[in-house]
Amino acid sequence: MLIRKYYKPVSVSDEEQQLYEAVAAEAAKLQAPVYLVGGHVRDKLLQRESKDIDFTVVGDGPQLAEAVGKRLGVSVVTYKNFGTARLQYHDFIVEFVGARRESYRPASRKPEVQAGTLMDDLARRDFTINALAISLNADDYGMVLDAFDGLGDLERRLLRTPLDPDITFADDPLRMLRAARFAAQLDFTPLVEVRQAMRNNAERIRIVSVERITDELNKMLMAPKPSIAFDLLFKTGLLQEVLPELALLYGVEHIEGKGHKDNFYHTLQVLDQVARRSDHLWLRWAALLHDVGKYDTKRFEKGKGWTFHGHEVVGARKVEAIFRRLHLPLNEPLKFVQKMVLLHLRPIALSKEEVTDSAMRRLLFDAGNDLEDLLILCESDITSKNEKKVKKYLENFQLVRRKLAEVEERDRIRNWQPPVSGEVIMKTFGKPPGREIGIIKEAIREAILEGKINNTFEDAYAFMLQKAAELGWEPVTKN
Ligand code: CTP
Numbered sequence: 001m002l003i004r005k006y007y008k009p010v011s012v013s014d015e016e017q018q019l020y021e022a023v024a025a026e027a028a029k030l031q032a033p034v035y036l037v038g039g040h041v042r043d044k045l046l047q048r049e050s051k052d053i054d055f056t057v058v059g060d061g062p063q064l065a066e067a068v069g070k071r072l073g074v075s076v077v078t079y080k081n082f083g084t085a086r087l088q089y090h091d092f093i094v095e096f097v098g099a100r101r102e103s104y105r106p107a108s109r110k111p112e113v114q115a116g117t118l119m120d121d122l123a124r125r126d127f128t129i130n131a132l133a134i135s136l137n138a139d140d141y142g143m144v145l146d147a148f149d150g151l152g153d154l155e156r157r158l159l160r161t162p163l164d165p166d167i168t169f170a171d172d173p174l175r176m177l178r179a180a181r182f183a184a185q186l187d188f189t190p191l192v193e194v195r196q197a198m199r200n201n202a203e204r205i206r207i208v209s210v211e212r213i214t215d216e217l218n219k220m221l222m223a224p225k226p227s228i229a230f231d232l233l234f235k236t237g238l239l240q241e242v243l244p245e246l247a248l249l250y251g252v253e254h255i256e257g258k259g260h261k262d263n264f265y266h267t268l269q270v271l272d273q274v275a276r277r278s279d280h281l282w283l284r285w286a287a288l289l290h291d292v293g294k295y296d297t298k299r300f301e302k303g304k305g306w307t308f309h310g311h312e313v314v315g316a317r318k319v320e321a322i323f324r325r326l327h328l329p330l331n332e333p334l335k336f337v338q339k340m341v342l343l344h345l346r347p348i349a350l351s352k353e354e355v356t357d358s359a360m361r362r363l364l365f366d367a368g369n370d371l372e373d374l375l376i377l378c379e380s381d382i383t384s385k386n387e388k389k390v391k392k393y394l395e396n397f398q399l400v401r402r403k404l405a406e407v408e409e410r411d412r413i414r415n416w417q418p419p420v421s422g423e424v425i426m427k428t429f430g431k432p433p434g435r436e437i438g439i440i441k442e443a444i445r446e447a448i449l450e451g452k453i454n455n456t457f458e459d460a461y462a463f464m465l466q467k468a469a470e471l472g473w474e475p476v477t478k479n
Contacts, residue, residue, distance in 0.1 A: 001147065002118070002119055002122075002145050002146070002147045003145070003146050003147065004135075004140055004143045004144070004145055005143065005144045005145075005146055005151060006143060006144075007045065007143075007144045007151065010044045010045065010047075011047075015089065015090040015092070016053075016092065018072070018089075019053070019068075019072070019089050019092065019094065020036075020136055022068050022071045022072050023055060023064070023068050023136055024136040024137070024138075024141065025071070026064060026067040026068050026071060027057060027064055027136065027137070028137070028138060029067070030059060030060075030063065030064060030067065031059075032057045032058055032059030032060065032063075032064060033057070033058045033059075033118070033135075033137050034055055034056070034057045034058075034064065034136050034137065035055065035056050035057075035118060035133035035134060035135055035136065035137075035145065036053065036054070036055060036133065036134040036136065037054050037055070037056045037121070037122070037132070037133045037134075038054040038125070038130055039052060039054070039130060040052060040053045040054060041132045041133065041134055041144075042129050042130055042132065042150075042154070044134075045132070045144075045151070045154055046154065046186065051091055051092055051093060052092075052093050052095070053092050053093070053094045053095070054094075054095050054097070055094070055095065055096045055097070055136075056097055056098070056099050056118065056121050056133065057096060057097070057098055057099065058098070058099045058117065058118055059098060060098055061083055061084055061085055061096040061097040061098040062076075062078045062080070062083065062084070062085040062096065064096050065078070065085030065086070065087060065094075065096040066078075066085070068087065068096075069087050072087075072089055074087050074088060074089055075087065082097075083097060083098055083100075083113070084096065084097045085097075098115055099115065099116050099117060099118050099120065099121040100113050100114065100115060100116050100120065100121055100124075101113075101114050101115070101116030101117075101120040101121070101124065102114075102124050102171075118133060118145070119147055122145075122147050122148070122162065123147070123148075123162050123163060124162075124163075124171070125162060126161065126168060126172070126175040126178055126179075127150075127153075127159050127160065127161060127162075127175075127178075127179070127182065128148040128149060128150035128153045128160045128161070128162055129150045129153050129154050129159070129182075129188070130150075131147065131148050131150050131162045132144055132145070132146055132150040132151065132154075133145040147162070148160075148162040157186070157187065157188045157189060158188060158189055158190075158191060159179055159182055159183060159188045159189065159190040159191065159194055160190075160191050160194060161175075161194060161197075164197075165191075165193055165194045165196075165197035165198075166197045166200060166201065168197075169197050169198065169200075169201040169204070170201060170204065172208075173201060173204040173205045173207060173208050174205075174208045174212050174213070174216065176197075176198045176201060176202070176205060176236070176238055177205070177213060177216040177217075177220075177233070177238065177242075178216060179194060179198060179232070180198075180216075180220060180228075180229040180230075180232045180233050180238070181216050181219045181220045181223070181229055183228050183229060183232055184220055184223035184224075184225060184226055184227075184228040184229035184232075185219065185220075185222075185223040185224075185229075187224075187225070187228070190232070195232070195235070195236055198232075198236035198237075198238060199236045199237055202236055202237035202238045202240070202241055203237075203241065205238060205241050205242060206241065210325070210326060210327050211327060213242055213326070214326045214327060214328060217242070217243075217326070218281060221271075221275075221281060221284040221285065221288065222279065222281060222284070223275075224275065225272050225275065226268075226271050226272065226275055226284065226288075227268035227269070227271055227272045230246070230268055230271070230288070231268060234246075234247055234250065234264065243322070245289075245292050245295070245318055245322060246264065246267065246288065246289070246292060247264070248295040249262075249263035249264040249267060249291060249292070249294060249295055250262065250263075250264035250265075251264070253298075253300075253306075255300045255306075256300075256302075258300075258305045258306065259306075260298075260305075260306035261383075263291050263294045263295075266291065266383055267287070267288065267290070267291055269383045270287050270290065270291075270377075270380050270381050270383060271284065271287040271288050273287075273379075273380035273383075274286075274287040274376060274377060274380040275287075277376045277379070277380060278373070278376050280373060282333045282336050282337055283340065283373045283376065283377065285328075285333070285337050286336070286337045286340035286341060286344075286373075286377055287377060287380060289315065289318070289319050289322065289337060289341060290315065290340065290341050290344050290377065290381065291308075291311065291315065292315045292318045292319070292322075292341070293308070293310070293311035293312060293313065293314030293315030293316070293317075293318060293341075294308045294311045294315075296311075296314050297309055297310050297311040297314055312341055312342050312343070312344060312345055313342065315341045315342075316338040316339075316341045316342040319334065319337050319338050319341055320334060320338065323337070336370060336373075339367075339370060339374075340370070340373065340374060340377055343363070343366060343367060343374055344374070344377055344378060344381060346363050346366070346367075346374075346378075347363065347374065347375060347378040347397070347400055347404075348378055348381065348382075348397075350363065350400045350403075350404075351393070351396040351397055351399065351400045352396075355400075355403065357407055357411075357451060358449055358450045358451050360403055360404055360407040361407060361411055361413045361449045361451075362449050363404070364404060364407060364408055364411075364413035364414050365413050365414075365416060365445075365449060367414075368414055368415060369414065369415065371404070371414060375397075375400075375401060375404075378397070379394065379397055382394060382397070411455065413449075416455075418441065418444050418445045418448060418460060419455065419456060419457040419460045419461075420441075420444055420457065420460040420461055420464050421441075422437050422438075422441050424461075424464075425437050425440050425441060425464060425468075428464070428468075428475050428476070429468060429473045429474070429475060429476060430476035431473070436471060439467075440464055440467050440468060440471075443463070443467050444460050444463055444464055444467070447460075447463055448460065
């Protein structure tokens with residue numbers, strides 16, 4: 001039953017007010033009751049910012065949108081096939097759709113859509129907190145319409161489905177990922193039966209398009225405490241479907257009384273620590289995947305214990321496979337995440353040994369402009385139950401930061417290019433581009449990073465002549 005409730009007034013900007021008045025006036029003219037619905041209502045009641053506004057009209061959505069567009073002087077885009085229309089008013093993206101009843105066929109996400117009542121429309125939604133409506137009609141303007149005690153769930157911070165969760169999730173399996181996302185984004189708790197239904201229906205996520213899945217994964221990663229989402233996905237078997245490489249990190253093995261960290265829960269802790277320090281999406285992906293190579297590289301070495309040699313290299317390769325499968329961008333973001341995974345042990349190593357300047361220069365050179373992100377990842381990678389240890393490691397790490405800053409200040413290695421370029425080498429010896437040019441170029445770079453020669457054109461040029469002589473090359477021009 002739809003219950004009308006007065007709720008604490010929500011704040012509305014002037015532009016929003018103008019929009020609501022226009023919608024209310026045009027809907028009244030068309031004699032079509034109209035309601036604010038979905039995420040915007042939820043976010044308003046939670047006092048969260050939201051620029052997407054959805055209206056459900058008991059009647060023709062596009063017709064109302066056209067009338068509102070005319071009144072506000074903005075254009076309307078209509079999607080005839082879906083019976084929806086959209087307009088933009090200031091920075092609000094506004095969508096209109098007729099109230100509908102949908103029934104889903106088991107093997108598909110394509111619903112059969114029929115016109116329905118407001119109640120039909122709310123009952124087919126994912127969670128009770130998303131199934132609230134606010135009336136814009138004369139007789140109950142501004143009242144919240146609540147059929148499933150969504151208001152109670154908002155206060156109790158619970159995720160509950162309006163219908164039997166097995167039906168709600170079978171209708172659209174993406175909703176299981178949305179449950180995990182809302183749990184982390186809003187810090188809400190899914191009811192036990194919601195979790196059970198996620199477990200029951202986990203395999204059905206396979207019928208959902210990869211783009212929708214990836215979109216949710218990105219939103220989970222951007223939550224204040226992303227581990228809430230990934231832990232829930234793991235416990236319900238959904239992570240095993242969408243990111244099996246990560247689920248494989250779960251568990252601890254013991255041999256000769258020696259165990260290792262649970263790399264799955266370690267990863268989640270690192271992810272939360274990165275999330276506290278940075279809101280860079282791709283750095284969060286890097287945190288999620290930084291140890292993904294540990295499953296394949298795990299060995300027990302007698303007398304030594306557990307090792308994961310080369311996990312950063314194997315991990316960086318796996319990142320590419322994961323990015324391809326999830327249709328994540330294969331240009332800069334992939335390169336960045338691979339770089340973070342590949343380099344994630346390097347700064348920590350610098351805190352342990354007697355550190356040479358050349359090791360510092362090498363890291364500065366390899367990390368380049370991404371150094372700060374790499375340092376955030378490494379600092380976040382320090383996890384231990386022993387707080388004293390964590391404190392000590394973090395202090396050591398501060399030392400690494402200071403030393404890196406000193407070496408950079410002196411040698412300017414980030415964004416550095418060796419003073420003798422490939423072009424100079426080719427011109428000097430009258431050679432076309434090729435493998436040998438690369439070898440000489442790299443030898444010059446190495447010699448400077450190692451501190452064998454100074455970072456000057458003169459030294460580098462002399463060194464180049466010497467290397468080229470070893471290949472039997474003679475200069476064709478004098479510099
Ligand atoms: N909805 C649903 N099932 C889905 C997606 C959406 O029932 N798989 C319903 C919910 O009522 C939701 C509304 O459609 O509130 C709008 O969907 P959308 O804009 O995708 O999500 P929001 O809830 O608004 O959240 P966000 O904008 O953060 O994605």
